[in-house]
């Protein structure tokens with residue numbers, strides 16, 4: 368569904384020292400969309416995520432969110448405006464319970480009332496019944512798939528306007544990956560805009576409205592998710608079939 372753009376990245380370049388990792392990329396995400404940034408190892412996907420969450424300042428270019436230039440704003444300000452990231456590798460708190468981990472998600476975006484908190488927690492538990500069952504279990508003792516659910520649940524506790532997911536399929540079994548992607552689709556269907564970074568082309572492209580292909584710091588292709596899934600060069604490079 369094409370609506371007004373929520374996020375616009377224009378000509379973004381990012382350096383690590385003297386090495387340019389992003390060579391001026393441009394992309395946009397409309398309100399309500401599920402968009403994938405697909406690329407191999409080292410393509411610059413995590414670098415793009417870090418620039419979006421304000422952890423790494425770009426050298427040139429700009430980032431617009433809801434029509435406002437946020438390029439120079441802090442990570443904290445971006446979180447407050449609803450840009451919430453689920454980092455690669457999940458980074459849950461292993462020594463805290465599931466519920467305590469979820470509560471950490473509200474740390475930077477306070478609830479106006481106890482009822483609003485309960486409502487959001489109930490929504491998370493509805494999406495992830497496993498988290499409800501295991502609310503007293505330590506995060507570190509959960510399986511990889513459960514930890515990914517917990518990381519996504521924690522992000523949802525911050526009520527994202529834009530949910531950034533960095534390789535949610537990483538290190539998970541195919542069956543669990545399919546489950547996670549189905550839930551991501553459900554979150555998006557509930558009205559949350561999602562920008563997803565992935566290497567798993569099959570799952571990501573089949574679930575996305577649109578996708579961008581990224582290769583060594585440049586965007587080489589853009590299109591509807593399903594169209595790219597059937598694109599020969601994409602299939603060749605990312606699906607292992609010609």
Ligand code: ATP
Nearest residue numbers: 383386388406407408409410411412413414415566
């Ligand atoms: P992966 O899927 O392996 O995480 P990626 O697409 O997320 O890959 P990035 O991590 O964004 O890729 O890396 C893009 C480029 O920037 C790579 O060439 C990488 O070596 C380089 N790079 C990333 N982080 C740093 C850093 N802290 N210092 C120097 N170079 C870096």
